[in-house]
Amino acid sequence: MDQTQRRMLGQPLSILTTQPKKKRISVISFFSKVSWKLRFQKREPLKNVFFILAERARDPSAKKRHMAMRSLGTMACETPDKVRKYKRIVLDLLVHGLYDPMSSEVIHESVKTLTIILGKTQAKGLGSFFIDITLQTRTLLDDENDSLRYSAFVLFGQLAAFAGRKWKKFFTSQVKQTQDSFLIHLQDRNPQVAKACKTTFRACSPYLRQRKEYSFQSEEDQRNPKLCRQLSHYHPELLQYLYANKIL
DSSP states (O other), X not given: OOHHHHHHHHOOTHHHHSSOHHHHHHHHHHHHHHHHHHTTOOSOHHHHHHHHHHHHHTOSOHHHHHHHHHXXXXXXXXXXXXXXXXXXXXXXXXXXXXXXXXXXXXHHHHHHHHHHHHHHHTTTTOTTHHHHHHHHHHHHTTOSOHHHHHHHHHHHHHHHHHOHHHHHHHHHHHHHTTHHHHHHHTTOSSHHHHHHHHHHHHHXXXXXXXXXXXXXXXXXXXXXXXXXXXXXXXXXXXXXXXXXXXXX
């Protein structure tokens, strides 16, 4: 096991220093178990970590699933090149966590880690994971939890930047279905969420441009009257930006 892996598994950086004492003990215990198992494995150590995390990511315990997602985030920050090597495994685990049916903490940790990985890899090689991530992230934009809502907007903004030609049509349809969420959260009760929403709205604005392929829409819909009224009242500078770029 190299020095980086020991640092990840033995002392997982800020995870330990920023958590309450009880949580720090549980995190240390988790990494200790991972480290102990690695000593008795004959496979490549880093690959062993992913196998163990895959096991934890599907554990009945929400706490263990949450720790698995957090560990992936630590690895993505510490060893992005090595994580890139096992990107398909990592993405599969994170998407699994993104759709966790029981724990919002697992979902939130998955969103944050996906944000890190997309930033490190420029979303290369996402494949069909792009659809899974986009669909679930869009539903999280209206979540009750402020922190989760904030992270979801950040991730959705990244997806807008990385959609590319392959997913442009799909992502355009998703953005159009998200307009109400944008209108609501541009005035979000949490100023950080409102700021993230505004940034993401700018990133998504090119997908709101009217194209010939959407000519089946009514003229009233194409003008986005509700969007224009709301923006002119609350965000006139943003409306000016959209008009200047011929988005509305």
